[in-house]
Amino acid sequence: MSYKNFPMVPRVIFGRGSFNQINEVLAPKRLSIDAPFIFLIDDVFKSNAWLTSRIQLAYGDRIIFISAKEEPKTSQVDALVEDIILMSKDRPSGIIGIGGGTLLDLAKAVSIMLTNKGEAKDYQGWDLVKNPAIYHVGIPTISGTGAEVSRTTVLTGPEKKLGINSDYTPFDQVILDSELTKDVPKDQWFYTGMDCYIHCVESLTGTYLNAFSESYGNMALELCKEIYFENNLSNIEAQEKLMMASWHGGMSIVYSQVGIAHAMSYGLSYLLGTKHGIGNCIVFNHLEEFYPEGVKLFKQMMAKHDIELPKGICANLNDTQLDTMINVALSLVPLWENALGDGWKKIITPDKLKNLYLKM
Known part of the structure; x- marks a missing residue:
């Protein structure tokens, strides 16, 4: 009998206030001064310096605010990947998703599509991803979806709603800071x-x-x-x-x-x-x-x-x-x-x- 050899998130920080360690977690993962970190952040934090002021941007690092009002789409992933490729000389050092399930799924999908050819819809299914994703970090600001730990990224495509289920989907690092969930309605x-x-x-x-x-x-x-x-x-x-x-x-x-x-x-x-x-x-x-x-x-x-x-x-x-x-x-x-x-x-x-x- 053959058993599934599933990956898990290899590194986790848990603790109230642990988001303050984001910069020291990322620093050793920077590949070069031309390889920025891209932060995909729920736009509810756009006017909230309480969270964003703790992120030290350098060397072309960029924050992209994204609305979580709609479920993530394959077309949205493709547009983000194209935008990221056009704006940086080298492949990014990493993608950091900060938000609920929508933002975490987008971060996982973008990190996969930066190293795999074609469109995101081509990978909706089980074990279709060929190349490892780039380094990606998940930081939930709402609890419940399990997106921070799962091996799927659920996307609505032109023909179906289905996850990119693969061994390359799970985050390389997760930061679980319950303080980030304090203002959830x-x-x-x-x-x-x-x-x-x-x-x-x-x-x-x-x-x-x-x-x-x-x-x-x-x-x-x-x-x-x-x-x-x-x-x-x-x-x-x-x-x-x-x-x-x-x-x-x-x-x-x-x-x-x-x-x-x-x-x-x-x-x-x-x-x-x-x-x-x-x-x-x-x-x-x-x-x-x-x-x-x-x-x-x-x-x-x-x-x-x-x-x-x-x-x-x-x-x-x-x-x-x-x-x-x-x-x-x-x-x-x-x-x-x-x-x-x-x-x-x-x-x-x-x-x-x-x-x-x-x-x-």
Whole structure:
């Protein structure tokens, strides 16, 4: 039997205030004075010198502010790569992503496409990347997606929403500083934290489950319950615990897979542009048939934090649009296999998916 030899993030700094070490972490990685560091930063920090003032730019280093209002696209990756190639004499010393899952995924994808020919859409799938990415660093400013630890970078392409899943995708360095998450709005904190919770439910109930995934999944699940149910956690404790839940939730799917909520939310995202965290919540809310315990707990957490999910987002879609979403969801074969086993096509038909989408 052949076992998968998955890479992990080789270097991690964890601690409140650890972002202050960014300059000393990067200094030894500079290749030459003509090889700049490129910082891709969520534009919510554009007028926030609290974060950017700690980055010491030198030798043509550059900050590119990027809006995270939309999910990352393959065309966006291609445009960034072209821009970076045109602006620097040499290949950059590294790409540093600072933000939530969108920015982290963009940083991973750009670092891959700087060393691989063609367009980002050519690499959507499993193990299609041929050349190692350039040095890349992930610094999350919101917790839950697991993008800081995963071997995928999820992108919306012209034909599908699918990750660049490869051994070259994971970051070379991650800095986990919970202080960077202190200003996250409450609804965003909930939706992104629930992305982590749903990772755990899908991993722990899936057919791909093994002791490796189970140990990380259980740890992340317990942290999520503590964060979203306990009343005696300080803000700092909750921020640190959610950062670790995100890490462990991401690790739980490294050696297994996610499931139905993710497959269906990819359909929502591809057609409607629904953001990943809230999309997962909208779908998961209707999956009692498949995840009865997980959905019951999810509804309790929504009630506790006064979260109202959007309703009727699929109500006015025509059959062509619904078919597009269904086809995107059904193309994610490993997710369905993990959720329902080899016979998943007998359980999940296009009509079944259509009826589920129409409830949302």
